[in-house]
Amino acid sequence: MAKLTKKQKEVAAKFDKTKLYTLEEASALIKDIDTSKFDATVDIAVRLGVDPKKANQMVRGVVSLPHGTGKDIKVLALVTPDKEQEAKDAGADFVGLDEYLDKIKGGWTDVDVIVTMPAVMGKLGPLGRILGPRGLMPNPKAGTVTMEVGKAVSDVKAGKIDFRVDKTGIVHAIVGKVSFDAEKIKDNAKELISTLNKMKPTAAKGVYMKSIYLSSSMSPSVQVDPKSV
Template sequence: MAKLTKKQKVAYDKFDKTQSYSLKDASALVKEITSVNFDASIDLAVRLGVDPRKANQMVRGVVTLPHGTGKDVKVLALVTPDKEADAKEAGADYVGLDEYLQKIKGGWTDVDVIITMPSVMGKLGPLGRILGPRGLMPNPKTGTVTMDVARAVKEVKAGKIDFKVDKTGIVHAAIAKVSFDANKIAENADELLQTILKLRPTAAKGTYVKSIYLSSTMSPGISIDAKSVN
């Protein structure tokens, strides 16, 4: 086992790693055990009893966190000229089409979310090998392919995130910053958890939520009692 640093030892001394906590208590604890000198992100990791290799057990969705993520999300709106003004007014950081398609083709991906229109998706297809691995390919299921571009931009800026179970059966998502009040952290986490619970595949058998951990950048994970969020 790797040797713990002094900061890690201090963090572990503040909670019982063999115990599961309520969401409220874990949200307060994660603030106490974070020692980095920047506003760290707080992440939720939920292990699900599903087999992601099977299409009928895939868990994917979107959720708007009540208090946002605390992150300044950079949005690229790939739209036709008639939608540019709406996208800019809604707060998109980058707005355009062909010039940004060329930049992406050259390897530029300095954005967090790409929002586009159904008529533009054909042009994005060839860029799938660049955008896909980075999780940037727009998708109608997550609301990033829409005719109402302005609304989509506003929702993303306000704290709308999309999540997807990975190949190991875990949903990872950044849900807050350490600077958030503990209650706001708990409310954001609960919003995501309740959304995941509603998406339980009918084909999934046995225990659906196997474990939940809350952590911040470089902090230990705090186990949350899964029964307390059902």
């Protein structure tokens, strides 16, 4: 068995891996046990009692985090010329259409979110094999396929994120940075959990919110008591 480093021993002494913490306790603890030398991202992993293979148990949606993600989200707006200025004014990092479609065909995906219009979706279909695996394909349910391009870009920049349950029944999402106050991390995580609770599929039976974990880029996971949220 590998020996623990000095830092790992210090971290291990600060919390109990077997304990269920309240969301407030976990939000403060995740700051205390992070050992990174950079502003690490804080992630949440929520295991749901659903079967993602069944269409009536798929959980997918969007949530606006009250304090944003703390990450500079790079947005590409694939729009027609009449919508370009609207996208630029809203803060889109890249704006255009055919030239960016060609770049994506060539393998370029250096963005976090793509916002587009219904009329453009036909051109994006052939790029599904590139955008899909990277989670970049725009989706009406996520609010990234819309005629209100400016609002969509502004929402994403302000901390609106989309989420979906993966094939193992877990929802992964960013809820802030280690530099955030513990209260802000808690607020963001609570907003996501509350949104997930409202989206419980009627077909899902038994315990819905099975487990919740908070972690940072360089920390162990802290288990949150679902009943405390």
